[in-house]
Amino acid sequence: MICNTSLPDKRATDECLVEALPESYERWRRSRLGRITDALEERLILDLLGPVDGLDVLDLGCGDGDMASRFERLGARVTGLDADPRMLTAARRRAEIESMEFALVLGRVEALPFPDASFDRVVAVTVLCFVRDVDRAIAEMARVLRPGGRVLIGEFGRWSLWAAIRRIRGWLGATTWKSVRFRTARELRALPEAHGLVVHRLRGSIYYPPWERAASLLARFDPRIAQWTTFGAAFIAVTASKPAK
Ligand SMILES: C[S@@+](CC[C@H](N)C(=O)[O-])C[C@H]1O[C@@H](n2cnc3c(N)ncnc32)[C@H](O)[C@@H]1O
DSSP, X not given: OOOOSOOOOOOOOSSOOOOOOHHHHHHHHHSHHHHHHHHHHHHHHHHHHOXXXXXXXXXXTOTTSXXXXXXXXXXXXXXXXXXXXXHHHHHHHHXXXXXOXXXXXXXXXXXXXXXTTOEEEEEEESOGGGOSOHHHHHHHHHHHEEEEEEEXXXXXXXXXXXXXXXXXXXHTTOHHHHSOOOBOHHHHHHHHHTTTOEEEEEEEEOOSOSOHHHHHHHXXXXXXXXXXXXXXXXXXXXXXXXXXX
């Protein structure tokens, strides 16, 4: 989720670079811009990931459990992992309200508490941009993935107005955005490839600026623009698979 609300600030520690309170997420999801944008993002994720029915899915940096809940409704057995206990509390609350049964684990992407080859799908949406040791995180994602399984990495696109505004907020002192790393499509593709994963598809979404009126007017053109370029996309996702032995 490329949440556009102003997040409350806090001193960053090496432990957790993102300060994303569940209330900010709720505000975002209630807004019209949030609803339009989340719908496009979700459509891209589900399209690239393919059917998840009957599969073991790991949602890294699961936040308040929105995607985890979606995967479970689609028939997956879902585990959500997040470094922030407050996000896990929000995800647990969501699971209760929606009568879902996904497992929730406190942990870090760089040191996953799961045995090798545990999952068919490993998803990391707007989380790696906050992770310092991204190589270690991808190595962990590849390790817990079963041969033939697939990862999906979704990130802020570097060449978008959404990223530019966050970069400026970082320069002005907003802790969440100070150390964030926005990647280009080429850099995103290189991440899984560097760990022996085979890239299948890469696509952008959300080409409008982060304003409600722009979203209302322009969201319908999104899929058409995505056929041509990832330049300007606020969200870029890539899928890659682990070669079967
Ligand atoms: C921008 S939110 C995205 C949440 C969710 N993936 C979504 O798209 O709605 C980033 C999430 O990653 C979590 N996070 C940040 N660094 C992490 C790390 N090193 N390991 C695990 N989770 C982390 C944060 O606590 C936060 O919930």
